[in-house]
Amino acid sequence: MLPCLKRITVITCSLLLLLAGCTSFRSSNEVKVTSEMNELISDYIIQHYEGVYPETDKEFEVHKIYGAKETGGVTSVYLYSLFSGFNEKTKTEGQSGHSVPAVIKLRSEGGKYVISHYKEPRDGADFKRSLYKIFPRKYAGKALEDTKNSAGLQEKMKQKAEMWLRK
Template sequence: MNKLISDYIILHYDGVYPKTDKQFEVHKIYGAKETGAVTSVYLYSLFLGFNEETKTEGQSGHSVPAVIKLKSEGGKYVISHYKEPRDGADFKRSLYKIFPRKYAGIALKDTENSAGLQKEMKQKAEMWLRK
């Protein structure tokens, strides 16, 4: 499921940021909620693009809480919906609208340090550069 989420977010942001040699996404999952055939996954995502010449220094990207809805189809999960809170002054209010209260406060605090995901992101970039 983690690979599905990362691949989806990378594809979702294709062409949004300036072109880079390689893009990675890492995330922290707060929890999930099943409603019928749909599973809502509440997470914090860090997305960065890298260039070989700048090594492990991210060139463009974002860090944001998000909710991804998954449906099981033919024994596999497919993503049916992706949503992030609004930017700016509306951020906190919209975060509490899309996240359960028990996760929203944690995600809000995690915006201060990208949910501690920088080390994992750097490791992915280092592994890519070794190839």
Template sequence: MKFKTKYIVPTVFLLVFFSIFLVACTDNDIELNDGDTHLSEELNNTISNYIVQQYSTSSLNTEKQFEVHKVYGTSEKNDVTTVYFWSYYGGFNKSTGAENQSGHSLPAVMQLKKESDHYTVVKYTEPEDGDFYQSSIKKMFPKKYLKRVYNDSGNSKDLEKEMDVLVKQWLAE
């Protein structure tokens, strides 16, 4: 019995130490830049244009689609910028005015690479549906932004106002 006790304590200690080490290092290897003040208009436009292009085929009964987003923060690694944000997308018709005909409001993560004169989308991720929604968000976002993502769920009033401005400009053309 002494033999087992002699090895159990160091083994448990090592397991606890490595568990704490792994948890502590999960987000620490990423340097986060909060907010969007450091993002260029070009990068923001690339995000919106990509999402509009991705969903335009699912909004066939709309004349014009728009996307606006709220950036929580970014990180950079190997010349790739990762943007953590909430996206609000909608399709509209002139006959129905500012009434959104189709769209979505959801958290997303996009990775972009700066080319010589533009950005290229490397990867775009949205949360999974149903039972996997919460766990996929936890995988997508750094812990630092999770509370804000959960708080923004169902609360996109600021983005709706921003969308209304774009739609009204389009309607006035």
């Protein structure tokens, strides 16, 4: 009787593990961030910071996407953003700006995406804790590491400024 009970227990556990694996696979809600979404995100961040920093001739935003997930019609995009303002006189030397991880939420309205929410972690001593509150754990560690070098986005920002100066 005891060997039969062990077999039933092993089979039951195996089925539960298999079922759990299938369920998590089916419930995957990760999505790919499109070029339309990327452009909307950059435009929004530039507009969001209008008037916050000293006036410059042109502002740019570049970002690194960690991932995105869709839940209930809302797509949450986890990213690291670098924002800078430039003047023709100072060329590619940024005059003002910031670099920060952020989560931005998009929803589709009439076939187009609109921003429904934007959030950054708090500054100072509360930065790490608040980052882990707004980011999934798998992205928070990467974002925390990226704060040391603005996620390597400086070259991408310089290229945008150079293209603007050539026009």
